[in-house]
Amino acid sequence: MTTQTKFPTLEERGFxxxxxxxxxxxxxxxxxxxxxxxxxxxxxxxxMASITMFFAAFTSAMVxxxxxxxxxxxxxxxxxxxxxxxxxxxxxVTLELSGRSLRAAREGPFFGWxxxxxxxxxxxxxxxxxxxxxxxxxxxxLATNPAxxxxxxxxxxxxxxxxxxxxxxxxxxxxxxxxxxxxxGQTILKVTTLYWHFMDILWLYLFLMLALWV
Amino acid sequence: MAxxxxxxxxxxxxxxxxAPQSVRSSDVAKASSESVAPQVARGxxxxxxxxxxxxxxxxxxxxxxLFAALVAMFLSWLMRVHLAWPRLAIPGLSALxxxxxxxxxxxxxxxxxxxxxxxxxxIFFVLTTxxxxxxxxxxxxxxxxxxxxxxxxxxxxxxxLTFTSLGVLLASxxxxxxxxxxxxxxxPPLSALGSITGPGEGLGQSLWIISIALFxxxxxxxxxxxxxxxxxxxxxxxxxxxxxxxxxxxFVTAILMLLSFAVLLAACVLLMLDRVAGTSFFVPSGLIVSxxxxxxxxxxxxxxxxHLFWFFGHPEVYIAILPAMGVTSHLLSCFARKPVFxxxxxxWATIAIGxxxxxxxxxxxxxxxxxxxxxxxxxxxxxxIAVPSAVKTFNWLGTLWGGRLRLxxxxxxxLGFVSIFVSGGLSGIFxxxxxVDVQLHATYFVVAHFHLVMGMAAMFGIFSGTYFWFPKMFGxxxxxxxxxxxxxLTFVGAYCVFMPxxxxxxxxxxxxxxxxxxxxxxxxxxLQRFITVAALGLGAAQFLFIFNLFWSLFGGKKAGExxxxxxxxxWATPGAARAxxxxxxxxxxxxxEQDFVMQNAPDAGPSRARKEAADDNADQISNx
Numbered sequence: 001m002t003t004q005t006k007f008p009t010l011e012e013r014g015f016x017x018x019x020x021x022x023x024x025x026x027x028x029x030x031x032x033x034x035x036x037x038x039x040x041x042x043x044x045x046x047x048m049a050s051i052t053m054f055f056a057a058f059t060s061a062m063v064x065x066x067x068x069x070x071x072x073x074x075x076x077x078x079x080x081x082x083x084x085x086x087x088x089x090x091x092x093v094t095l096e097l098s099g100r101s102l103r104a105a106r107e108g109p110f111f112g113w114x115x116x117x118x119x120x121x122x123x124x125x126x127x128x129x130x131x132x133x134x135x136x137x138x139x140x141x142l143a144t145n146p147a148x149x150x151x152x153x154x155x156x157x158x159x160x161x162x163x164x165x166x167x168x169x170x171x172x173x174x175x176x177x178x179x180x181x182x183x184x185g186q187t188i189l190k191v192t193t194l195y196w197h198f199m200d201i202l203w204l205y206l207f208l209m210l211a212l213w214v
Numbered sequence: 215m216a217x218x219x220x221x222x223x224x225x226x227x228x229x230x231x232x233a234p235q236s237v238r239s240s241d242v243a244k245a246s247s248e249s250v251a252p253q254v255a256r257g258x259x260x261x262x263x264x265x266x267x268x269x270x271x272x273x274x275x276x277x278x279x280l281f282a283a284l285v286a287m288f289l290s291w292l293m294r295v296h297l298a299w300p301r302l303a304i305p306g307l308s309a310l311x312x313x314x315x316x317x318x319x320x321x322x323x324x325x326x327x328x329x330x331x332x333x334x335x336x337i338f339f340v341l342t343t344x345x346x347x348x349x350x351x352x353x354x355x356x357x358x359x360x361x362x363x364x365x366x367x368x369x370x371x372x373x374x375l376t377f378t379s380l381g382v383l384l385a386s387x388x389x390x391x392x393x394x395x396x397x398x399x400x401x402p403p404l405s406a407l408g409s410i411t412g413p414g415e416g417l418g419q420s421l422w423i424i425s426i427a428l429f430x431x432x433x434x435x436x437x438x439x440x441x442x443x444x445x446x447x448x449x450x451x452x453x454x455x456x457x458x459x460x461x462x463x464x465f466v467t468a469i470l471m472l473l474s475f476a477v478l479l480a481a482c483v484l485l486m487l488d489r490v491a492g493t494s495f496f497v498p499s500g501l502i503v504s505x506x507x508x509x510x511x512x513x514x515x516x517x518x519x520x521h522l523f524w525f526f527g528h529p530e531v532y533i534a535i536l537p538a539m540g541v542t543s544h545l546l547s548c549f550a551r552k553p554v555f556x557x558x559x560x561x562w563a564t565i566a567i568g569x570x571x572x573x574x575x576x577x578x579x580x581x582x583x584x585x586x587x588x589x590x591x592x593x594x595x596x597x598x599i600a601v602p603s604a605v606k607t608f609n610w611l612g613t614l615w616g617g618r619l620r621l622x623x624x625x626x627x628x629l630g631f632v633s634i635f636v637s638g639g640l641s642g643i644f645x646x647x648x649x650v651d652v653q654l655h656a657t658y659f660v661v662a663h664f665h666l667v668m669g670m671a672a673m674f675g676i677f678s679g680t681y682f683w684f685p686k687m688f689g690x691x692x693x694x695x696x697x698x699x700x701x702x703l704t705f706v707g708a709y710c711v712f713m714p715x716x717x718x719x720x721x722x723x724x725x726x727x728x729x730x731x732x733x734x735x736x737x738x739x740x741l742q743r744f745i746t747v748a749a750l751g752l753g754a755a756q757f758l759f760i761f762n763l764f765w766s767l768f769g770g771k772k773a774g775e776x777x778x779x780x781x782x783x784x785w786a787t788p789g790a791a792r793a794x795x796x797x798x799x800x801x802x803x804x805x806x807e808q809d810f811v812m813q814n815a816p817d818a819g820p821s822r823a824r825k826e827a828a829d830d831n832a833d834q835i836s837n838x
Contacts, residue, residue: 039364043442050434050476057480057522064518065495071513143492146513153487 040187041194048198051161055202058157059209062150066213073145075214078134084127085207091120092200095193102189107180114176117196118169121162128159147214154206162199168192264374266366271373272351273687278373279344279676282380284760286335287753289328296320298739298746300729313413314392325728326395327414331383333398334422337530338429339380341672345537346471347372347436349679350464352687354440356784357461359449359792359814364442368435375432383425386418394422397726399523402496402516403503406488410503423486430479433471440468449783449814451794455561456813458782458798459554462561463540466568470529470536473572478526481519488514495519517582524575532571534668535635536564538675539606542628545678546610548780549625550617551809553799556609563602563609570599580651589648596646603639607632618802622778623697627678630705631671637709638666641716656726659719662712670708677704677759684766685773686784692766700758707752714741781810790814 066072098113132155135141135148142152172179172189179185262270295304303318314324351369355362363369386393391413396405400422409416444465448457457465484495488511496519497511547554554560576584576592610632619625641663645651654660677700684692723730723738730739776785782798792814800811 039442039446042446043365043438046438046441046472050438050472053473053476054480057477057525058484061480061484061495061518061522064521065515068515069499069513071494142487143494143510146494149487149493149495153483157483 038187040191044191044194048195051198051202055154055157055206058150058154059206062154062209062213065146065150071145072147075135075140075145075148075151077151077210077214078131080127080131080134081207084124084131085203087120087127088124088200088203091117091124092197094120095196099189099193102180107176110180111173111176114169114173118166118173121166121169121196125159125162125166128155131155151210151214154210158199158203158206161202165192165196165199168195264370266370268351268355268363268366268369269687271369272348272353274373275343275351275376276348276687278377278380279340279348280760280763282335282339282343283673284756285384286332286340287756289332289335291750291753292320293325293328293332294746294749296325296728297730298743300731310387311392320728321413322728323395323413324392326397326412326726327393327418329726330395330397330414330422331386331393334383334426336669337398337534338426339376339383340676341534341668342433342471342530343376344676345541345672345679346440346464346467346533347376349460349537349541349676349683350440350468353683353784354461354464355443355447356686356786357458357782358444358447359452359783359794360443360447362447363439364447365439369439372432372436372439375428375435379425379428379432382421382428386414386421386425389417389421391416391418394419396422399527400426400485400519401523402485402488402514402519403498403501403508406485406497407501407503407508407511408489410506410508412504420486420489423482423489427479427482427486430475430482433475434479437468437471437475440464441472444468449792449794452783452813453794455558456794456797458540459543459557459560459564460537460540460782462564463536463543466564467533467536470533470568470571474526474529474533477522481522481526484522485519517579520579520582521575524578525572527578528575529568529571531664531668532567534672535675536567538631538672538679539564539635541675541679541682542610542631543606543613544782545624545628545682546613546632547799547801548682548778549620549622549628550614551620551801552613552617553797553801554609555612555615556605557797557799559605560609563605566602567599567606570595570602574599577646577651580648581655586648593646593648597643600639600643607636622681623692623694623701624678624682624778626698626701626705627674627681630701630708631674631678633705634666634674634708635671637713638663638668638671642667654719656724657719658715658723658725661725662715662719665712665715666708670712674704674708677701680759680763682778683784684763684770685777688767688770689773690766690770691773691777692770693762696758696762700755700762703755703758704752707748707755710748711745711752714745717741776812779808779810781812783813786812786814 094113095117098110098117101107101109101113132152135151140148142149168188169192172185172192175185179189261267265271265274292304292307295302301319304315304320305318307315307318307320311324311327314321314327320328351363354360383393391409393414394400394405395412395414396419400419404411404415405419405423407415408419444457444461484493487493488496492510494511494514496516497508497514498516499512501508501511543554543560574592574596576588577596580589580592614629641659645654645660645663681692681697684690718738718741719725721738723735723742730736730742775787778785781800783792783794786792793816794813795816796811796813798813800813802809803811
């Protein structure tokens with residue numbers, strides 16, 4: 001007599017939510033082999049590995065290029081970058097607070113912190129643009145010298161990736177009622193939070209690299 | 215009618231619904247067919263064109279690769295004919311490019327354009343696309359017992375980005391100056407300075423970079439999908455060490471793609487900025503090109519591009535070959551009717567090749583003037599890759615040893631893979647030595663090496679996969695007689711084309727030249743002409759394959775559920791429960807009426823638990 005393992009349906013496997021996975025299915029086992037079934041978080045971890053390689057390529061290129069010759073002229077970093085960094089760090093905190101409020105079933109604070117996160121994200125991007133404007137006002141452009149090439153390149157690449165996270169935040173803001181009711185979107189919140197923290201850490205790394213080399 | 219049945223097999227949902235009587239555990243099948251059903255109700259465009267169904271997407275990738283392979287083969291014909299008879303006007307060639315081939319005689323620059331597009335098409339759009347994205351989409355979910363890929367919409371996006379990328383590359387035939395001339399490696403400074411460096415280096419080179427950047431994004435999204443699917447969506451009981459070796463190959467290949475294409479994308483961004491934004495990442499100071507001093511760039515390093523490119527480029531070689539290795543392992547076991555010899559060793563060899571593949575990129579740059587100590591380190595690491603490769607080859611032979619071989623066309627191509635892989639791979643050990651490589655690097659020896667070990671070997675993997683999985687993908691069998699003729703012609707043709715190139719290389723025949731006019735190369739011309747004739751024959755033989763493929767789509771013999779008597783889940787009854795109870799290669803198991811046990815077969819088979827239970831019973835009976 002053998003026991004037939006029950007085959008989970010698509011809903012049980014986290015496909016009930018239009019392919020986004022439901023919070024309920026996160027981490028549940030498939031009945032024997034112990035695989036996690038929430039594809040969203042797995043996917044974002046893998047995407048982060050790839051984005052890490054993308055920026056590793058840029059920063060290793062920067063270190064190599066800086067060591068090549070005498071044309072590497074260091075640039076005084078715009079002061080606003082410190083404010084931007086503080087805002088981005090704060091946005092990670094607010095997003096975390098938003099998630100906690102949701103888990104505590106407090107809809108108002110959940111939405112408020114979510115809005116604050118999106119606002120800080122927008123402010124960060126605006127601040128980065130301001131940093132570019134300041135450099136341009138000083139006559140420092142993309143091709144002026146290799147150091148500022150890398151400054152523009154790394155901030156632009158980070159900004160583009162952060163803008164993707166911002167779009168996800170806007171989506172969450174638009175759907176906050178449904179999420180608060182627990183109907184859907186929890187996985188997107190979880191995935192966005194992971195990604196947003198990653199953008200935060202990535203910026204800290206890039207800021208450090210820029211401070212050391214540019 | 216026939217066509218309708220074929221298309222009906224194109225979606226898993228349809229199959230489940232059309233054959234409810236074949237369902238084994240009905241409750242399970244009902245649940246899955248109901249949840250898949252909404253997809254089926256969509257119109258033609260959503261179902262077959264902008265489809266999120268991995269089975270359709272896999273076929274889209276396959277046919278895209280087939281098209282790219284035909285174009286690339288046609289380009290190689292043009293190149294080979296020109297090499298053998300440089301003064302022969304090729305009729306109609308001036309219609310392709312009036313400036314590149316006035317009166318049908320191609321210019322040296324146009325030869326380089328053809329070389330660039332041939333290499334780019336083959337490496338990206340054929341060898342990366344067909345074995346991984348094509349077969350992988352069609353078969354990975356099925357082999358793992360997953361109902362679909364983890365992110366169906368991303369999957370659709372991946373395909374259409376690849377499609378756009380191919381369109382952008384081919385569009386460069388239509389622009390002024392024609393396609394890029396800097397080869398598939400696009401070395402700066404030639405690729406970074408614009409049309410001053412030659413025809414094709416204007417818009418053509420920009421289109422090349424855009425095309426490759428799009429391809430990178432598509433590949434990254436595809437890899438994300440493959441890895442997540444493998445990690446998260448395996449059927450109950452499908453542990454990692456029960457995955458078929460094909461699934462292992464797709465998994466490791468996806469990891470390589472995820473990490474290496476990200477670097478190529480970054481490199482493409484830098485190169486594009488050098489071209490359009492006046493930066494100097496790769497362009498050095500004091501360059502004089504075409505008699506003109508280059509202003510506005512200074513201080514960059516072409517070597518930086520080479521490092522970034524080859525950090526991608528070497529894993530790319532394994533991206534092309536690992537899936538073919540997986541297919542070969544899978545098929546040798548099935549058609550030798552024996553378990554894979556050393557399954558665990560095969561898995562670890564796959565992982566080792568993937569890992570080491572990231573540490574050896576410097577061996578492409580031995581002639582770049584690198585520090586001899588770095589070259590030594592890269593040489594040692596490169597030679598170490600021979601170890602897992604040899605483990606694989608040993609295990610393939612071990613799998614064949616004493617097997618009851620069924621020499622189907624698919625099996626012949628798998629055997630051909632082993633032969634060609636060894637013939638091409640052994641020369642890699644020579645090239646891994648810096649002193650030897652410096653001598654051979656710019657010669658046909660290298661052309662022979664990579665065409666055999668990567669190009670032809672991976673093509674043999676694609677062919678064996680096609681003959682093997684055609685019944686699964688299209689519900690019909692391919693013609694075996696035509697297939698065997700195709701195999702013999704391709705096998706003999708491949709050796710006739712590429713083996714002589716080793717001798718050309720050892721005799722000092724340079725590569726990348728459009729014509730061999732130097733006196734010292736004249737004695738080698740008869741061999742060059744032999745290669746061209748063989749290449750024309752090898753290419754012509756492929757039309758047998760094309761004919762067989764399309765004829766069998768509609769007129770092939772109907773395939774049964776499991777025509778090869780294979781064990782893995784892609785051959786399981788549609789809709790049957792996909793719980794897994796055993797490893798992937800249980801052939802020739804003692805005490806069975808059939809000589810194979812499928813992975814989802816719960817009852818039969820001498821599984822240890824059952825055997826022990828039986829022994830316990832016997833003990834109890836004897837005690838009583």
